[in-house]
Amino acid sequence: MCGILAVFAKSTGEIKVSKKYGKRLRTLRELAYRQSSCQRHRGPDHTGVVDWPDHGVVFIQERLRIVGVSHGDQPFLSDNEDVLLVCNGEIYNYLELAEIIAKRRGSYVPRSDSDIVLGLYEEFGTDIMHMMTGMFGFALYDKKTKEIFVARDPIGIIPLYRGYDEQGNLWVSSEMKCLVDVCDKVEVFPPGVSLRGTLDNLKEERYYQPKWIAEIPTTPVNIDALRKHLVDAVRSHLQCDVQFGALLSGGVDSSIIASVATKIMREREPNYRLKTFSVGLENAPDFKYSRMVADYINSDHKEIVFKVEDGLDCIRDIIFHCETYDVTTVRCSIPMVLMARAIKSGGLKMILSGEGADEIFGGYLYFFNAPNNTEFHFELVKRVLALHYSDCLRANKAAMSWGIELRVPFLDTNFVNHAMDIDPKDKIPIPKTPKNGRTPRIEKHILRAAFSDGFLPDEVIWRQKEQFSDGVGYNWIDTIRQFATDRVSDADFENAAVAYPINTPSTKEAYYYRTIFEEIFPGDGYAKTVMRWIPRADWGCPEDPSGRAQKIHSATTQDE
Ligand SMILES: *[C@@H]1O[C@H](CO)[C@@H](O)[C@H](O)[C@H]1NC(C)=O
Numbered sequence: 001m002c003g004i005l006a007v008f009a010k011s012t013g014e015i016k017v018s019k020k021y022g023k024r025l026r027t028l029r030e031l032a033y034r035q036s037s038c039q040r041h042r043g044p045d046h047t048g049v050v051d052w053p054d055h056g057v058v059f060i061q062e063r064l065r066i067v068g069v070s071h072g073d074q075p076f077l078s079d080n081e082d083v084l085l086v087c088n089g090e091i092y093n094y095l096e097l098a099e100i101i102a103k104r105r106g107s108y109v110p111r112s113d114s115d116i117v118l119g120l121y122e123e124f125g126t127d128i129m130h131m132m133t134g135m136f137g138f139a140l141y142d143k144k145t146k147e148i149f150v151a152r153d154p155i156g157i158i159p160l161y162r163g164y165d166e167q168g169n170l171w172v173s174s175e176m177k178c179l180v181d182v183c184d185k186v187e188v189f190p191p192g193v194s195l196r197g198t199l200d201n202l203k204e205e206r207y208y209q210p211k212w213i214a215e216i217p218t219t220p221v222n223i224d225a226l227r228k229h230l231v232d233a234v235r236s237h238l239q240c241d242v243q244f245g246a247l248l249s250g251g252v253d254s255s256i257i258a259s260v261a262t263k264i265m266r267e268r269e270p271n272y273r274l275k276t277f278s279v280g281l282e283n284a285p286d287f288k289y290s291r292m293v294a295d296y297i298n299s300d301h302k303e304i305v306f307k308v309e310d311g312l313d314c315i316r317d318i319i320f321h322c323e324t325y326d327v328t329t330v331r332c333s334i335p336m337v338l339m340a341r342a343i344k345s346g347g348l349k350m351i352l353s354g355e356g357a358d359e360i361f362g363g364y365l366y367f368f369n370a371p372n373n374t375e376f377h378f379e380l381v382k383r384v385l386a387l388h389y390s391d392c393l394r395a396n397k398a399a400m401s402w403g404i405e406l407r408v409p410f411l412d413t414n415f416v417n418h419a420m421d422i423d424p425k426d427k428i429p430i431p432k433t434p435k436n437g438r439t440p441r442i443e444k445h446i447l448r449a450a451f452s453d454g455f456l457p458d459e460v461i462w463r464q465k466e467q468f469s470d471g472v473g474y475n476w477i478d479t480i481r482q483f484a485t486d487r488v489s490d491a492d493f494e495n496a497a498v499a500y501p502i503n504t505p506s507t508k509e510a511y512y513y514r515t516i517f518e519e520i521f522p523g524d525g526y527a528k529t530v531m532r533w534i535p536r537a538d539w540g541c542p543e544d545p546s547g548r549a550q551k552i553h554s555a556t557t558q559d560e
Contacts, residue, residue, distance in 0.1 A: 001350075001405035002063040002074070003042030003174040004086040006139035007032050008148055008199050009056030010168050018166075021181070027051075031182070032058040038177040041321075042088075044403040050075040050084055056169070057141050059086045064403050066090075066349055068112025069241050076111065076118050082143045083121060087114035088174050089136030089158045090407070092236040097131060113239075114138070121149065126196050129207035133236070133413045137189070139172050146198050154208035155356075155411050156191030156388025159323075159396055161529070163187070170199060175397065176323045176521065176529060186525045191388050208413075212420040213385070216377050221426040226419065227450040233412035234260040237352060244350040245275035245343065247406075248301070250289030250471055252448055252461060253354030253363070257409055259455040261352055262297045275348065279304040279339035281473030289460050296457050304342045306335065308479050314338070315484075316516050321401040322394055325503075325517040327510050327544075328533040329394045331480055335472045336398040344402040351399065355391045356410035359383040360419045361427055361444040363465050366535035368431045368443070377424035379536065384420065387411070389531035422446070484512035502527045506543065 007028060009015055015028040025031050029051040040047065043062025051058045061074035067090065076085045091097070094113040101119045102108040110116050117138050120128040126149050137160035140149040150172055152160045161176045163183025171183055179186050189195075192208030211217075234257060238244075246258040258276055265272040276299040278290035287303055294301035311334045318333045319325065343351060358364055362380055370376035392411070399406040409415070429443040442448065448461050455461070488508040496511055497504045502524055505511040510532075518527070535541035 001042070001066055001090065001400070002061050002088050003036070003039035003178075003400075004062075004074075004088045004137065004139060005032060005036040005039070005058075005060040005171070005173040005178055006086060006141075006150070007056075007058045008141070008170040008172075009058075010199060012054055012056040014053055015056065028053075028056070029058050032060055035171075035178045035182055036060040036062060036173070038180075039173065039175040041403060042174060042400045046073050048074050050077070052084070052141075052143070055141065055143060055146065057084065059084055059139065059141070061086045061088075064349060064400075064405060065242070066405055067239065067241050068110070068115070072112030072114065074114065076115050078118055078122060083118060083140065084143075085114070085118045085121075085138060085140045087117050087136055087138035088160075089114065089134055089138070089153065090237075090239075090405075091116050091132050091134040091136060092239060092412070093133045095239075126194065129194055135408075135411070137174060147196065148199060148202065149194065149196050150189070151194035151207075152189050152191050154192040154413050155384070155392065155416065157392050157396065157408060157411055159388070159393060160189035161186060162189045162195075170202075176526065177320070180521060180526075184525070186529065188388070188529050191385075210417055210420065212377075212417070213381055216374055216424065217421045218423050219421050221422045221446050223446065223450045226422075226446060229415050229418045230256070230409065230450070231260055231264070233409040233415040234352070235264050236412065237407045237409045238264060240350050242349045243275070243347065244352070245277060245348050246299075246352040247339070247354070248276045248278045248290035248293050248299075249354065250278060250286035250293070250460070250463075251354070251465060252444065252451075252456070252463060253357035253410065254352075255290075255293045255354075255456050255460050256357075256447070256451045257352050257354050258293065258299065259297050259451070260409075262299065263455075274299040275346075276301045277304060277339060277343055277351070278302075279306065279335045279342075279472060281306065281308060281476055284471060284473040286471035289463060292457050293460055296460075302342075302346070304339050306338045308475060310338065311335065311476065312480065312483050315480075315513070317401070318398070319513060319516045320520050322397045323521065324389075324393060324530050325505075325510070325513040325527075326390065326530055326532050327507070327513065329390055330513050331477060333394045333398045334480075335476075336394065337401055340399045340402040340404045344404055348404070350405045350407060353395060353406050353408055354410060355395045355406075355408040356384075356387065356416070357444065357447060358465070359387055359391070360410060360416060361447050362429060363444045364535065365443065365465060366539060366541040368429050369536070369539035369541055370428060371539065373424040373428055376428045380420070380424070380427075384416065386531060386533075390533045481509045484509040488512050488515075500527070503530060503532055 017031045045065045046063040048061045059075040091113040094116040135157035137158040163171045163179040163186040430441040432440045485508040
């Protein structure tokens with residue numbers, strides 16, 4: 001895992017950069033290095049720069065060493081020195097792919113999982129997107145053909161942005177902050193898309209287009225197959241050369257991942273104890289349940305308790321790191337960043353987490369209001385395809401703000417395809433007072449059923465969802481909302497539509513986050529890279545996405 005930055009310039013030779021970037025800066029390499037410093041937190045272990053002035057190309061990697069610790073520093077150069085690659089992410093099936101390459105070449109040993117992209121490109125050209133499973137964003141340049149090849153993983157687990165500067169040079173980077181001050185036009189690089197060709201003739205291709213995006217699946221659920229697919233996904237995600245751990249939010253999703261990971265590790269090491277972490281305010285409801293899980297799977301568990309004030313202190317840091325003003329994402333990211341720091345200080349570099357299950361199985365409480373199976377399915381599709389604006393963005397950037405790699409087995413491509421291909425009538429939750437006398441059914445019930453036997457305590461397996469930031473303590477949402485609201489005047493708020501015509505903030509809390517975002521990322525281009533997470537108003541849901549705002553929620557803790 002790391003941060004990458006690539007510049008593809010229109011002109012070649014020693015490029016003098018414009019004075020507006022500062023008197024001392026002379027070359028594109030210097031400018032690129034300076035811009036990449038904005039994401040250096042993603043790569044505490046190493047910075048690698050390759051500069052090909054004759055081609056107008058600079059590639060930079062900020063590296064966190066996790067797989068191929070001693071040989072994997074990037075940028076990677078091919079043996080014939082024609083092809084250059086920077087890749088952020090993990091290619092989970094790289095050993096299988098390495099065998100394919102080895103068969104063709106006689107021998108081949110990749111320097112790390114990322115290196116496989118270069119190997120595949122040399123063997124098969126750019127027609128390789130369907131071979132890899134994993135999370136990634138990469139940029140590749142071929143000297144011989146002058147071809148550029150940039151791509152992002154199917155779901156957008158790994159962040160990637162692109163921008164053009166005033167000279168029309170193309171910039172690609174893991175975090176948007178690297179493009180501020182340099183690019184006039186900035187966009188989210190879309191997930192499941194590759195960009196190929198020469199700089200003046202780039203073609204965009206949507207390589208990930210599964211059937212479930214457009215059609216309603218009809219395959220009935222097979223609980224055993226569902227379980228097997230998730231176990232396989234977790235197994236592939238355990239490939240790691242350094243110490244790792246897992247998050248326990250107290251909810252069912254992260255608990256399943258931790259339990260499965262423990263079972264897999266114990267196949268090799270019978271006494272293995274997973275390191276697990278949970279975060280919250282004192283007496284947070286999540287702690288009780290994560291402790292229950294930790295006891296059940298006998299993990300080495302740590303609780304990270306934060307004070308409300310500590311959380312409020314870092315609102316600005318969060319907006320800087322996560323590059324969003326979405327209310328839910330900001331609220332949820334704060335505990336995550338505090339936790340990432342504590343985990344980092346304990347010496348870990350990689351953690352497993354449960355993101356994605358709520359989108360794939362319909363875990364959000366507003367799904368109880370879905371009018372029918374069709375609407376339910378297409379709402380799931382919309383959520384899955386928007387993950388890179390919300391949970392994926394938060395999970396990756398919040399963890400990487402302290403150099404922690406987060407892995408999300410629910411978003412394994414094979415698992416997503418399997419689970420999204422299940423008939424929505426098997427997935428849809430049914431409220432306690434149903435019309436038509438239907439039997440009530442908890443959200444994500446097929447996922448729970450698949451792991452109900454010997455994986456977790458019943459109380460956790462069948463526990464109703466708390467939205468992440470609710471579970472850390474109900475005080476948290478109320479306090480941060482109040483804190484932000486108090487800092488916005490009525491006069492300013494009334495003027496919101498004029499000040500922010502794009503995604504106009506509809507609450508003072510949203511307005512507050514937006515003003516901070518605007519200071520760090522000025523201009524409409526940046527504002528457009530954010531999508532707001534809101535439940536379906538037309539299904540009768542309140543706009544505040546906090547789970548507690550949804551009627552279905554039954555709070556049982558003393559905070560209520
Ligand atoms: C599902 O609900 C939507 C919205 O209420 C409606 O337009 C549609 O016709 C319904 N579809 C079926 C198959 O009932």
